[in-house]
Amino acid sequence: MSMNLNGFFKKMAAGSLFFGLLPVAHADEGMWVPLFLSQNQERMQALGMQLTAEDIYSVNQSSLKDAVVIFGGGCTGELVSGQGLVLTNHHCGYDAIQSHSSVEHDYLTLGFWAGDFAQELPCPGLEVRFLKEMRDVSQQVLQGLQGPDGKPLPEAVRQDSIRARSLRLTAGLGQGEEGRVVPFYYGNQYFLFIYEVFPDVRLVGAPPSNIGKFGGDTDNWVFPRHTGDFSVFRIYADSLNRPAAYSPENRPYKPKRYLKIDLGGYEEGDFTFVFGYPGRTQEYLSSYGVEQILEQEDPMRISARTERLAVIKAAMDKDSKTRIQYSAKAAGIANGWKKWMGEVKGIQRLDVVGSKREYEKVFGQWASSPQGKAYAGVLPALEKAYQGYGAYQGMAILFQEHTLAPEAVSFAYSFRKLCQASKTQDSALGRILEDCRARAEAFYKDYDPGVDKEIFLRMAFMTEKDGTRTPVIEFPGSTLQKQADRFYGKSIFTQPERMLSFLEHYKPGQYKTIERDPLYKYAVLVYGQYLNQTAPAVARFKKEIDSLQRIYMKGQMELKALSEAASRDSLSRPDQGLSNTGTGILYPDANFTLRVAYGQVAGFSPSDALYCKPYTTLDGIMEKENPDIYDYVVEERLKDLHARRDYGRYANALGEMPVAFIGTNHTTGGNSGSPVLNAEGNLIGINFDRNWEGTMSDIRYDAEMCRNIMLDIRYCLFIIDKFAGATRLVEEMEIVGD
Ligand code: ARG
Ligand code: ASP
Secondary structure (H helix, E strand, O other), X not given: OOHHHHHHHHHHHOOOOHXXXXXXXXXXXXXXXXXXXXXXXXXXXXXXXOOOHHHHOOOOOOOHXXXXXXXXXXXXXXXXXXXXXXXXXXXXHHHHHHHOOOOXXXXXXXXXXXXXXXXXXXXXXXXXEEEEEEEEOHHHHHOOOEOOOOOEOOXXXXXXXXXXXXXXHOOOOOOOEEEEEEEEHHHOEEEEEEEEEEXXXXXXXXXXXXXXXXXXXXXXXXXXXXXXXXXXXXXXXXXXXXXXXXXXXXXXXXXOOOOOXXXXXXXXXXXXXXXXXXXXXXXXXXXXXXXXXXXXXXXXXXXXXXXXXXXXXXXXXXXXXXXXXXXXXXXXXXXXXXXXXXXXXXXXXXXXXXXXXXXXXXXXXXXXXXXXXXXXOHHHHHHHHHHHHHHHHHHHHHHHHHHXXXXXXXXXXXXXXXXXXXXXXXXXXXXXXXXXXXXXXXXXXXXXXXXXXXXXXXXXXXXXXXXXXXXXXXXOOOOHHHHHHHHHHOOHHHOHHHHHHHHHOXXXXXXXXXXXXHHHHHHHHHHHHHHHHHHHHHHHHHHHHHHHHHHHHHHHHHHHHHHHHHHHOOOOOOOOOOOOOOOOOOOOOOOOOOEEEEEEEOOEOOOOOXXXXXXXEHHHHHHHOOOOOHHHOOOHHHHHHHHOOOOHHXXXXXXXXXXXXXXXXXXXXXXXXXXXXXXXXXXXXXXXXXXXXXHHHHOXXXXXXXXXXXXXXXXXXXXXHHHOOOHHHHHHOOEEOO
C-alpha cells in the first residue's frame, strides 16, 4: 500500500469515527465461501472448532461438504447414513409429504414411517444436488470486459459476453452433472459450481403435523420454539451408484461422506456452524436501497397481506373445509408478511439508514480523493436511480400483492395458451388442453370463489382508498362492486363445475367462450399493462442499479482492504473491531451457493428485562398444549412419553428432552434443513428458522439480536425412535457422544 493512501487514512482517522463507520462486520457475522475457508480457520478455532478448513471443504479428498445437498428447489439437506439417508426440515419436505397424502392415507396429519426400503415412497420431481466442485472463474468470465480505454463496456454488451462465456464454461459436463456460473459481489467475481443431480429421492419418514409443524404460523419466526421441523428421505442410485431416474431396480445411494450424530449436546457458548445454501441477502446496499425497502417495499407488502390474511383467516375459522384448502396458502402468505414486519422493526431499531448515510459520507470523501476516483459519482447515481425506480417498483408491488391476490386472475390468464393453440389449430392443442384440465383440477381443489371474491374486493377498495389506485384495477364503466359481481357471478373461471365440464367437452371453436369471459378479459388487460409497461421499466432501473451496485461493491471492498492495511501499519484508529469477522474481509452476499456460517450457542434478550435461554424442552410443549387450538394440539403418545419421562438415550444431562436451540450463526432462507455441526464436525441440529427480532439480518446482521433456530438432533431422533418406533433408521446412523 502506498504512503499516499496511508496519508488518506491518517487524515480520516484523526478526529472522526471513520473506522467504526465501515460496513460493520460484527463478531461472527457472515456466510463464508467454503473454498476460501482457510481465511476463517483461525477465528473458528479460537471459538472452539477442532477441525481444519480442509476437513470442511477440500478439493482433494472427501470432506464434510460431501454430506450436504441442495434439497429440492430451495432448501438444504444432509446425509446421515451410508445408505443415502437424508435429513431436512418438515417444511422442506412438505410438498412431497402432501403429494402422498389423501383422505385414506393422511400422512401430513398422521405422519408416515416406511417400515422397510420397499415402503419408501418415490417423489417424482424431487431432486437433490451434491456439490462436486466449485471454481473461481472470474478471470475467464471477466477478462477483457473493459474497453481499450479502460472504461467498462456498455452494460448490455457486457452481460451478453458473460452469458456466452458462462455457457462455454458449463458445456461438456458428464451425465447427471449440472454446471452453474454464479456472480459474487454483484458480478465482481464469478464462480463455477458443478453439481451431481440425483432424481430418485424417496420419502422415508415424517412426523405428524402437530409435531413437524407444532406452533404453526403462530410460532413461526419466533423463539422460544417447539417445532419438530424435520422429515426423512433417501437417495437412490443405479447399480453403479450413479444418479438415475426412478426405477424399482435402483438401490440406496452410498455417499462419499455422511455425518456422525452427536447426542452429547451443547452448552451456551459452544462453537457451532451451519453448512448449507443461504438464498439471498443484501448487506451492501446503499442507504437509498435500504430506504426503499423500509419505506416502500415492506410496508406495501405488509399492508396488502394484512388484509388478505384477515379475509382468509376469517373464512378458515368459519369452515373446516376452507381451513384445509387455505392452510398452506395462508402459511406462505404469512411467512413473508411476518418476516417483513420484523425486518422493518429491526432496520429502524439499528438505524440502518442513518448509519449507512454516515458510512457514505466517508465513502464519498474517499471517492473524491485521487485514490478513490474510480468511485466518484457512484452514490449520487444510485440515489438518482432509486428515485426513478421507486414509482415503478410501487406499481409492480401493487400488481403482485393486490391485483394478483385474487387467485382467479392468474388462473384465468393461464388459459391464454389454450386460446392461441385453438385459433392456430396448433398440433400441441391436445397436450395444452390436458394441461389445463390438470391445472383446473388442482386449482379448484383448494379454491373457494366466495373467499376469492372477498379478497378481490378488499384489495381493490384498499388501493382505491389510499389513493394508490392505479389503472390496473380499473375497468371501464363499472364500479368495483359490479365488477366483482360479474367476475364471481358470470365468469366461468370462478365456477368450478362449469369449467371442468367445459374443459371435458372442449372443442377448439370454444376458445371464444374464454375470450369473451369478463374475468379473462380483465386478466389479459392487467397482465398486459404490467408486462408491457411496469415490468420493462422496473427491469431497466434494476439493471442500472445492479451495475452501479457492482461498482459500489467494489469500492466498499477496496476501502475495507485499505483500512485493514492501514490498521496493520498501526495507524491510529478507534478500535471498532474492523476485523472481528476474524478475516478483515467482506463476505459475499448469499446467492444460494454453499456457505459456512459459524458462531456460538447463545441466548438473547428480545426486549427489556427479558432473557431467552438458548434451548427449549418438551416441558414447554406441554405448557403450550391446548386441544382447542389447532397449532397447539399434542399427540397422546407424546404426552404419554412426557408423563413417563421416557426419553431413552436422548435426554440431556438434566434429564430434560431438549427440542430447539439458538445460536449466533448468520443464516437466511434456503438454510432451512442445513446441518448444524459442533466443534468436531458432528451433527447436533437441523437449522430451520430465525428469531423475529433478528429478521433484518438479510440487510444488517446484529450479533446481539440475531439468532438462528435449530432443531435439537436429540429430539429428532427421539421422535424417530421412541415416538414412531422407526428404530431401523436410527440403527443406520453412526451415533457418538452417548
Ligand atoms: N420461517 C421459516 C422459513 O422462512 C419457516 C416457514 C415454514 N413454517 C411455517 N409455519 N409457515 O422458511
Ligand atoms: N425458514 C427459512 C428457510 O426455510 C430459514 C430462515 O429464513 O432463517 O430457509
